[in-house]
């Protein structure tokens with residue numbers, strides 16, 4: 001996409017989303033689209049650490065769930081409004097990302113991945129035993145009765161998630177084009193060489209885990225209102241962790257566009273499958289597509305398209 | 316009088332029970348051309364890893380420009396002016412050659428991205444003879460081009476002290492002469508150079524002083540002539 005077109009397109013997308021909520025009566029589309037957009041945020045967040053920096057996080061579900069449960073706690077305690085929930089969830093998940101960074105970033109490759117998985121289990125155990133937010137059996141969350149401008153709360157949540165998705169993608173894109181992004185890429189390519197070329201690798205990795213964690217928490221913040229009933233099993237669901245990895249891998253991890261393409265494609269496929277066949281099939285779809293792409297197009301859809309264009313130009 | 320630019324004092328490094336460096340002491344004067352030689356596995360790269368901050372030594376101190384940098388992180392040492400190439404090239408493989416140089420220019424030399432950086436990149440690439448490859452992907456370079464990239468990337472950090480770890484291995488004799496000429500020009504501009512090299516002709520011609528490592532110990536130091544006459548050095552290289 002041309003550099004200058006990004007923000008006008010982004011704002012147009014948000015306006016179009018709000019317009020749709022006014023025109024389209026059927027709530028189902030917004031119900032489904034919310035999930036797809038939520039995956040855009042999650043995949044984009046994962047990619048900042050996994051794609052740009054080269055550290056594979058298997059614990060995305062935990063960051064998402066912490067965001068969701070942060071909202072539950074604040075709703076129960078103060079009946080806090082949604083913007084506050086989103087900011088607080090981002091802050092808490094960001095701090096957990098920072099802490100994870102400190103504890104695990106000396107680990108490389110598969111050891112880092114396993115550590116993030118372990119972190120997810122620890123956090124799930126903690127939430128399962130925290131009665132205030134419902135413990136193991138979960139809790140109901142009441143949606144506010146009315147929202148300004150929207151005739152249904154789901155439509156409102158859809159518009160909110162659209163804003164969050166655009167913001168997340170915008171952040172990822174800015175990072176990619178910044179000095180920070182070039183430093184992260186150097187770390188991904190060769191950490192020792194990066195450090196020797198003046199890149200403060202530890203500080204940059206901590207920044208990446210914090211930003212990535214923040215965005216995952218933000219994705220989870222409105223979730224209790226979306227489901228209205230939240231329990232640890234669904235919030236910490238494996239499918240979040242798997243999708244957060246699979247979507248960028250399928251779309252392409254080198255640019256901001258990859259996770260967006262992957263999330264739109266895989267997210268939509270899963271929503272369609274849920275309606276037409278069954279939700280049991282979702283992880284299977286993801287698994288099959290992931291294997292296919294890893295073998296046939298390891299640089300993802302974006303990488304594949306770029307290669308084809310380059311080849312076309314040469315002719 | 317000014318202190319030496321680099322003071323390596325009693326440097327010791329062990330890998331498990333194996334002593335790779337045993338109390339090595341070397342001083343390098345500002346503006347010097349210093350050669351570091353020794354048989355395979357004698358500890359040359361390990362010493363450079365300790366100086367550049369890639370490895371933490373088990374004993375000894377390193378002073379740069381009078382300040383103790385023994386516990387400083389590698390990226391801080393680079394910012395102070397110590398830059399190195401890697402014996403086994405470590406290019407940023409997802410980037411172009413140009414982008415490879417932009418990393419140290421931005422992070423170590425402190426130059427802001429802009430027209431200035433482009434000029435720098437062009438100048439450095441022209442110097443090492445990689446200007447044709449500026450837009451090429453680093454992963455697709457030949458081994459020899461990767462060695463040149465190592466040197467170019469170290470130069471992009473704007474070093475005060477440049478450490479070249481076998482930049483010439485595998486190069487043709489005209490290419491060796493080219494690299495020698497580059498290092499000499501850099502030295503004339505005031506950059507202190509440490510050259511690790513197996514190509515004797517090159518080290519002997521380039522260096523004002525040479526230190527010899529063998530099995531982790533410094534067994535000799537002196538002018539090239541002194542080193543050539545040293546019986547211990549001959550023994551280390553040719554065996555008993």
Ligand SMILES: Nc1ncnc2c1ncn2[C@@H]1O[C@H](COP(=O)(O)OP(=O)(O)OP(=O)(O)O)[C@@H](O)[C@H]1O
Nearest residue numbers: 330333335353354355356357358359360361362402
């Ligand atoms: N990370 C490491 N772990 C264990 N042993 C190591 C490590 N790095 C180096 N060594 C060992 O330390 C010794 C010195 O290695 P070093 O690479 O410093 O030698 P060198 O003088 O640079 O050799 P060459 O001329 O082959 O490059 C060798 O025996 C090597 O096997």
Ligand SMILES: [Mg+2]
Nearest residue numbers: 359360361402
């Ligand atoms: Mg070596």
